Structure formats: C-alpha cells, structure tokens
Amino acid sequence: MNWEPLLLTFKLALVVTLILLIIATPIAYWLSNSKSRLKPVVETLVSMPLVLPPTVLGFYFLMAFSPNNGVGSWLNSVLGIKLVFSFTGLVIASVIYSLPFMVHPIQSGLSSISRSITEASYVMGKSKWETLFKIQLPQIKPSILTGIVLSFAHTVGEFGVVLMIGGNIPGKTKVASIAIYDEVEALNYDAANFYSLVLFAITFCILLLVYLVNGNYFKSFFK
Structure with a gap:
C-alpha cells in the first residue's frame, strides 16, 4: 500500500497548523479586544x-495564484515562484481555508478572561504583549488546544481547495482525500478503505484526546 498520500497529508496539516497558531493568535487577540468599526468586517472575512463551498475558495485561489493573473503573475515574474500545483x-490556501478553526477558539478563550486580571497585569507594568503571552494565553490552554486540533483535523479532511489549487500530482500535491477519490473512481475500494480507515482512526484519537484533556478526565482517573 502507498503511504505517500497519507504522509503528505499529515505534513501539510502540521505545517498549516503551526503557521495558523502564529498568525491566528494576534488576530484573535485583536478581535477579542477591538472596538473598531472594522471588527465586523474582519470577523466576516475570517x-x-x-x-463558502471549498471549490469557490479553491477557484479564486487558482485565479490569484495562476502565473497569468494577479499575485501569481507577480510572484512568477519577479521572484520565480509558482504556487499553482x-x-x-497548498499550504497558503489551506492556511486561509482553516483560519477560522484556529481564530474562533482562541478568540472565545481570550474573551472569557476576566478584565480584572488583565487590568491588574497592566497596573503591575506589564505591556499588552507581555500580558498576552505570560498571563492570558496560559489561562486558555484548552482553547488553544482545541484550535490546534480543529485546524489540524480540518486540513487533513480538505478536498475541494486542495484539488483546485494543487491538482493531483503524486508525491507533491496528492493528499489522502484526493487519493481516496482516485481509488473510488478506479473501483479500487480496498485502497480507498485503507486510506479512509487511517484518517478516521487518527482523527478520532486526536479529537478524543482533546475531550479527555479539556474535561480533566485524566486527573479524575489518577486520583
């Protein structure tokens, strides 16, 4: 059995999740604290x-990244970078497509923190960034863990976006969801079942672990 699509899938999910954790945290912080009139617009975009159907986003990513249009044309002519296929x-498109799955849990966690704790940190001379990383984020570990797991699992299950922007290139853009589709089309149900079972088992175990950790089941078990 060819493990390449599965390995590529988890590589993509890991890279996307790490990038999302970095960029989603400041976005979530701004959304949880901002009173700007632009906040509803930013929340809507996120x-x-x-x-939106994944194929809609995938189509516009394809148009934007194409060497003949927009950003893709500039990247190809100036930097020699080709993003299509x-x-x-895949990473850039997946980051945008999975952004709400990281932003929303962190935003919700930050919004739930008592203002008195934040204000006490400011009174003690802590800056906003020090307060965020030393006071606020440590208090919302379950929210961060939820965002990480949801982003990872969502990226693993992507189909429409990765098909539109990445195509079906073995070893390069052919992830597990594409491989399952190919095997079903070829009536090779054993291979499709193999890929599906692996994805099902891994995502089930990851989600179960999150519920166990967030529900403090481990602490009650070891008491």
Whole structure:
C-alpha cells in the first residue's frame, strides 16, 4: 500500500497548523479586544471559509495564484515562484481555508478572561504583549488546544481547495482525500478503505484526546 498520500497529508496539516497558531493568535487577540468599526468586517472575512463551498475558495485561489493573473503573475515574474500545483500553494490556501478553526477558539478563550486580571497585569507594568503571552494565553490552554486540533483535523479532511489549487500530482500535491477519490473512481475500494480507515482512526484519537484533556478526565482517573 502507498503511504505517500497519507504522509503528505499529515505534513501539510502540521505545517498549516503551526503557521495558523502564529498568525491566528494576534488576530484573535485583536478581535477579542477591538472596538473598531472594522471588527465586523474582519470577523466576516475570517469566518467566510465556514460557509463558502471549498471549490469557490479553491477557484479564486487558482485565479490569484495562476502565473497569468494577479499575485501569481507577480510572484512568477519577479521572484520565480509558482504556487499553482505546488506544495507551497497548498499550504497558503489551506492556511486561509482553516483560519477560522484556529481564530474562533482562541478568540472565545481570550474573551472569557476576566478584565480584572488583565487590568491588574497592566497596573503591575506589564505591556499588552507581555500580558498576552505570560498571563492570558496560559489561562486558555484548552482553547488553544482545541484550535490546534480543529485546524489540524480540518486540513487533513480538505478536498475541494486542495484539488483546485494543487491538482493531483503524486508525491507533491496528492493528499489522502484526493487519493481516496482516485481509488473510488478506479473501483479500487480496498485502497480507498485503507486510506479512509487511517484518517478516521487518527482523527478520532486526536479529537478524543482533546475531550479527555479539556474535561480533566485524566486527573479524575489518577486520583
């Protein structure tokens, strides 16, 4: 059995999750504290992947990243970077597509922190960033863990976006969801079942671990 699509899938999910953790934290912080009139617009843009069909986003990514259009043309002519049908293009598209799954849990966690704790940190001379990283984020570890797991699992299950922007190149852009589709089309149900079972088992175990950790089941078990 060919493990390459599965390895590529988890590599993509890991890279995307790490990038999301870095960029989603400041976005979530701003959304949880801002009173700007632009906040509803930013929240809407962040949440768009939740309601838009993946093929719609994939189509616009394809148009934007194409060497003949927009950003893709500039990147190709100036920097020699081609994003269409490449792993890098998959990463960028997946980051945008999975953004709400990291932003929303962290935003919710930050919004739940008592203002008195934050204000006490400011009174003690801590800056906003020191307060965020030393006071606020340590208090919302379950929210961060939820964002990490949801982003990882969502990236693992992507189909429409990765098909549109990455195509079906073995060893380069052919992730597990594409491999399952190919095997079903070829009536090779054993291979499709293998890929599906591996994805099902791994995502189930990851989600179960999150519920166990967030529900403090381990602490009660070892008492």
